[in-house]
Amino acid sequence: xxNSPLVQYIKISPNSTNPRRKKIKKITIHHMAGPLxxxxxxxxxxxxxxxxxxxxxxxxxxxxxxxxxxxxRAWTSSNAANDxxxxxxxxxxxxxxGDWPVSDKVLARTIDLCVDICKRNGIDKLVYTxxxxxxxxxxxxxxxxxxxGPYLGSKFPYIAAEVNKRLGVQTQTPFxxxxxxxxxxxxxxxxxxxxxxxxxxxxxxYTIVDTKDDWGKLKSGIGWIHLGYTKxxxxxxxxxxxxxxxxxxxxxxxxxxxxxxxxxxxxxxxxxxxxxxxxxxxxYTIVDTQGRWGKLKSGxxxxxxxxxxxx
Ligand SMILES: [Zn+2]
Numbered sequence: 001x002x003n004s005p006l007v008q009y010i011k012i013s014p015n016s017t018n019p020r021r022k023k024i025k026k027i028t029i030h031h032m033a034g035p036l037x038x039x040x041x042x043x044x045x046x047x048x049x050x051x052x053x054x055x056x057x058x059x060x061x062x063x064x065x066x067x068x069x070x071x072x073r074a075w076t077s078s079n080a081a082n083d084x085x086x087x088x089x090x091x092x093x094x095x096x097x098g099d100w101p102v103s104d105k106v107l108a109r110t111i112d113l114c115v116d117i118c119k120r121n122g123i124d125k126l127v128y129t130x131x132x133x134x135x136x137x138x139x140x141x142x143x144x145x146x147x148x149g150p151y152l153g154s155k156f157p158y159i160a161a162e163v164n165k166r167l168g169v170q171t172q173t174p175f176x177x178x179x180x181x182x183x184x185x186x187x188x189x190x191x192x193x194x195x196x197x198x199x200x201x202x203x204x205x206y207t208i209v210d211t212k213d214d215w216g217k218l219k220s221g222i223g224w225i226h227l228g229y230t231k232x233x234x235x236x237x238x239x240x241x242x243x244x245x246x247x248x249x250x251x252x253x254x255x256x257x258x259x260x261x262x263x264x265x266x267x268x269x270x271x272x273x274x275x276x277x278x279x280x281x282x283x284y285t286i287v288d289t290q291g292r293w294g295k296l297k298s299g300x301x302x303x304x305x306x307x308x309x310x311x
Contacts, residue, residue: 001071004116009065011042013053020073024121026086026135027114028077030054031100031148036092038065051075056113060092062105064113078143086137087117091152100149107155114163125169128160136160174209174219177230186223190215197223205233252287252297255308264301268293275301
């Protein structure tokens, strides 16, 4: 079990159970209840009588600290079962009280740290369910506490989404299926080894929000069904709309040059380079127009129509 290479400050706390008893499967994010530096937080966790610690912290300036190595269980979430499976992170607030805000920078560093923890520990997806069944958990799921505070707490779905984006998790667009079997078992997970949690007998239409192999997860949250006994209803994604036809070029028209000398430029504007001049006050065919500029049919370039008369 490794530790994060993002760590910039280390002060190992005596408050831990060594080693942790379970494989790391979760992340639990806490707030510090104050704009603490990693040093101050480390001082607090260094006191044995505090009987508290975390694996990591993101300090108020965005620096990342380690207080308990990942191989050990930190005392963070008031729950041994959780902390034996979780890497815990204390996150500094940007102010005291209110909705306990956290700066964007600290939030971004927290996400960086979560991505790193997931990658090194083989966590392929961070799932925030709002309860302890997910693998992104929070202190107030286990104890009567305001931690992680309203602001940081509201960011948990965002944190999971950002982490998953960076882990390359594909997000499934929900789709509809019609059940074709008379009785289709609903299971607690994607596979026949999972327990049966119900049966669909109405040959009805259901929304699938996630897939794994041949299994689809029901939107209701009741479980997974085998998609081999369903028919997908909604059409495959519409073909991309054809590119809009280019605006028809204006009909060519004739102009008579009125200036003694009229520059021909490589494009419709004086910022384009001069590549010739008309000195014969002749009549020319314009095949395209942009603003006050006309494109010569010969392909020689563009002229300013201010010095011409349409005929
Ligand atoms: Zn907490």
